Amino acid sequence: MPLPKCNLYPPFNIVRLSHVEYAVTDLAASKAFYADTLGLQVTHEDGDVVTLRAMEERNHHCIVLKRGADPVANVLGFKVFSEDDLDRAKAFFEGKGLPGEWVERPWQGRTLRTRDPQGIPLEFYAAMERLPTIHQQYRLYRGVKPLRIDHFNCYSTSVDASVAFYNEIGFRVTEYTEDEETKKLWAAWMHRKGGVHDMAFTNGRGPRLHHVAFWVPTPLNIIDLLDLMSTTGYLANIERGPGRHGISNAFFLYVRDPDGHRIEIYCSDYLTVDPDHEPIKWDLKDPQRQTLWGAPAPRSWFEEGSLFAGVAVEEPQLKAQPIVAP
Template identity: 80%
Template sequence: MPIPSPNLYPEFNTVRLSHVEFIVKDLAASRAFYVDTLGLQVSYEDKNAIYLRAMEERGHHCIVLKQGAEAVANVLGMKVYGEEDLDRAKSFFEKKGLPTEWVERPYQGRTLRTRDNFGIPLEFYHKMDRLPPIHQQYKLYKGVKPLRIDHFNCFSPDVDASVAFYSEMGFRVTEYTEDEESKKLWAAWLHRKGGVHDMAFTNGRGPRLHHTAFWVPTPLNIIDLLDLMSTTGYLKNIERGPGRHGISNAFFLYILDPDGHRIEIYCSDYQTVDPDLEPIKWDLKDPQRQTLWGAPAPKSWFEHGSLFAGTEVRDSSLSATPIIAP
């Protein structure tokens, strides 16, 4: 199926992705992973929750960790351009027959909670508490030196339907994989902020969160993280990489946190600001689409994902598969 034409004037204006909230079963173990190992900065913490930000971020948080009985992804957050966009977003989702409510969220202004067409929990806000800049406080840099949250990737049972929905919201496709036999989308990458993606969708049982990605300064930071993880008890948490993607051209590493939430460490993709930039098409059987160089993705990378809170999961009807490592 052809990908949708870009919608340059959507009903409401999403600036970028913003944050994710994870429920974790052991808050201390998660703190050791995200703060002591990856190097995210603590904005606030108590016995029930930890709010974290990366080094270039001025907003209060990009990850919220909350203590709970079951490890799930609670919500994916997006920032909108202005307060009026929140009201327009509410109208947009209500016209789709999707639930909406105003919720109170610490450190955020007025926040709209809703779900997408497959039930992914989303929240939109305009204002978040600003914190002093720390990007030049080099004494704080540690771990992989994360600079900012970069994107989400989600399993979708129907990538064509997910792409159509987010395209209507103004997200623009940069790259996509099409199954030549069915002519259906197997995966797609969509952006708002001018990178390769804020949101991506991969064919599979879903909706589930495949990964949350953080941008780092250089590939050498990823090598440093591998040395650190392999000597501090996290060797088994290294799932895939390092390598370079064909799609996005990014240097990557995939790791799992103590609860199995997948994190991508990511750098070196390219700019996509021009509104008339043509998407790049990939064949599903091209061995360099997922991995330009490096070991092919393991089976777990195509099957494991984080459940979304309160969301029904369904199988995909598209059975086509890419190349998988033995």
């Protein structure tokens, strides 16, 4: 299926991805992993919730850890440009037969709760509590030294359908994988903020959250994290990498938190702000698509992911299979 024509004038203006909320079964263990090992900064803590931000971020949080019975992803958050954009977003989603509900969220202004056609729970806001800058307080840096949240990647039962919908609300495709036999999309990377992606979709049982990524200064920070995790009880939590993606050119590492939620540590992709940026196409069977150096990903990377709370999972329409590590 051909890519849809880029929509430069969407019905409302999304600035970027903002935050994820996870339900975690052991709040103390999760806090230790995200704060002490990865190096995110705690901005709030009580008996049921821990919020954290990365070093460059001024918003109150980019990740919310909420005590829960099951390890699921509760919602993916996005920041819009203005309060008027929230009203336009509500009208848009309701016009598509999707829910549009105003909800109260701590540290956020007016917040719209909805979902996409696949069932991924989404929320949009224009204003979140702002915190003092800390990116030059180098005494606070630890772990992998995360600078900012970078992107979400979700399993989709129809990547073509997901791309069509997110294209309509202004996300632009930067790179994509096409199955040569069916000409259907197997994966796609879409952005709002001018990097390779704010949102990506991977063919698979869905909707599920594949991973959340954090941007770090250099590949050496990833090496430091590997040394730290391998000597502090987290060796089994290292899933894939380090390596360099063919898609996005990013240097990467995939790790799992104590509940199995997948986190990517990510740096070195490229700028995509030009409105006439041309998407890069990859063949599903190209071994350099996954890793520029040719090493395939493990089976867990293609099959495992975080459930969204209360959302049923269905089988993908496309049955094509990428190269999988033995």
